[in-house]
Amino acid sequence: MVAANRARNQRLAAARRAEAQARAEEAIRMFQGQVMPEFRPPAGKLWGVNVKALMVTGPGGGIGTSAAMARVLAPLAAGGRHDETEVAAATGCRDVTDLRERLTGIAGKLAAIGLRVDRRKVGIRIAKAKPTLPTPQAS
Incomplete structure (x- = not known):
């Protein structure tokens, strides 16, 4: 049994x-x-966000996003690591948990253009994605 x-x-x-x-x-x-491969990030940058055009650009091209997500990503585009509480306060998120949920929600779009959210104790940043596309299963 x-x-x-x-x-x-x-x-x-x-x-x-x-x-x-x-x-x-x-x-x-x-x-x-x-993904629109003809769109590229600003010169000398890994990625960028255009809040007016609602577009996030990365190594793999550009992808459209909502106004709320563009506002969340805009402070992170400055480069370096950022304190989660400061980013949450600056972007209108209720708290850090809300910020994390929003970033988790856009993770798929970021991955499609070759980016990922990198969260550490010292802060968050948007980094280049590690190539981890699923491999076809043998039948």
Whole structure:
């Protein structure tokens, strides 16, 4: 009985992992379809944000974003690490948790243009993404 339950739980966990992997691959394809490769960041910068055009640009091109997200990313475009509480206060976020949720929400778009959010104790910054695209599964 215990072995049967364990096997069933392992099958369910594997099915959940496969479903999550499929969702992640679909999200990557969706965001990659939105990337405009002809847009590049400002000269000498890894990335940039144009608040008026609602565009974030990175090594992989540009991608559109909302006005709220452009306002959150604008202070981070200055380069270097930034204190989360200061960024949250400057961008109109309720608190640091709200800022983290917003940055987590845009992580997929940032990844599509070759960027990632780098959070450490000393502060947050936008950094170049590590190449970690999913590899096709052997059948």
